[in-house]
Amino acid sequence: MTLLSVKDLDKHFGGLHAVKQVSMEVERGEIVGILGPNGAGKTTLYNLLTGFIPADSGTVTLGGRSLRGVPPHRIVGLGVARTFQLCRPFVGMTVLENVIVGSLGPRVPPCDLETRARGLLADVGLAGKEETPAERLSYGDQRRLEIARALATEPELLLLDEPFAGLGSSEIEELSVLIRRLHQEKGLTILLIEHKLREFMKLVSRVIAIDFGEVIATGSPAEIVADPRVIEAYIGRQEVEHAA
Numbered sequence: 001m002t003l004l005s006v007k008d009l010d011k012h013f014g015g016l017h018a019v020k021q022v023s024m025e026v027e028r029g030e031i032v033g034i035l036g037p038n039g040a041g042k043t044t045l046y047n048l049l050t051g052f053i054p055a056d057s058g059t060v061t062l063g064g065r066s067l068r069g070v071p072p073h074r075i076v077g078l079g080v081a082r083t084f085q086l087c088r089p090f091v092g093m094t095v096l097e098n099v100i101v102g103s104l105g106p107r108v109p110p111c112d113l114e115t116r117a118r119g120l121l122a123d124v125g126l127a128g129k130e131e132t133p134a135e136r137l138s139y140g141d142q143r144r145l146e147i148a149r150a151l152a153t154e155p156e157l158l159l160l161d162e163p164f165a166g167l168g169s170s171e172i173e174e175l176s177v178l179i180r181r182l183h184q185e186k187g188l189t190i191l192l193i194e195h196k197l198r199e200f201m202k203l204v205s206r207v208i209a210i211d212f213g214e215v216i217a218t219g220s221p222a223e224i225v226a227d228p229r230v231i232e233a234y235i236g237r238q239e240v241e242h243a244a
């Protein structure tokens with residue numbers, strides 16, 4: 001069943017056509033990868049889906065409901081959460097407080113928010129670090145905190161923006177296992193932007209490749225890596241170094 005449906009989405013920044021007539025569908029329970037070289041428009045697409053910026057034209061529907069003109073906090077309330085390329089913990093608050101703040105939305109059933117937040121922190125491997133000031137966490141742990149804070153909103157759709165950026169290979173492997181587990185246990189639908197191709201291709205069931213704001217290919221990871229347009233746009237360029 002389709003959860004997210006995007007039709008002819010378009011966005012300009014002045015003379016730059018950052019997102020061009022993008023259409024895509026995401027089924028409930030899928031992990032879909034968004035692949036594209038630097039500047040292809042991937043984060044802009046997330047910003048459009050989450051209401052951070054308005055589209056020039058086109059439609060986004062979630063479970064059949066239009067998200068046109070809906071502000072970001074209400075989109076979170078409809079079940080869409082995201083993480084950012086650069087970790088943005090609430091500085092001056094503990095790890096636990098960061099997650100409790102994420103729990104204050106309308107989707108969270110009445111419960112003891114602290115107990116729930118502790119459970120989420122245990123889920124992402126941060127048990128024992130509840131009282132640590134968020135900004136003192138290692139970079140890898142900040143990535144986990146970002147995910148816990150997103151989960152705290154009780155999302156149905158989770159948008160991950162380069163979760164492996166800045167991590168070493170063992171941290172990437174651990175985070176990958178975590179994402180796969182959360183997907184299975186919580187029945188999440190996930191969109192994943194990532195340049196670390198090896199882990200990316202193992203995680204996703206389907207890939208939407210974009211270049212210069214346009215969808216250039218859609219298919220399974222195996223189909224995508226063999227697609228000449230994708231090889232030309234992405235794999236053949238310098239970004240391949242990120243895959244190592």
Ligand SMILES: Nc1ncnc2c1ncn2[C@@H]1O[C@H](COP(=O)(O)OP(=O)(O)OP(=O)(O)O)[C@@H](O)[C@H]1O
Pocket residue numbers: 013016018036037038039040041042043044045
């Ligand atoms: N607010 C903005 N104002 C002007 N131009 C912008 C804005 N946001 C993004 N852009 C431009 O739009 C294009 C797409 O940017 P975007 O960040 O979506 O790319 P990306 O695919 O996420 O790249 P990366 O992989 O490097 O994160 C780029 O040329 C970028 O400079």
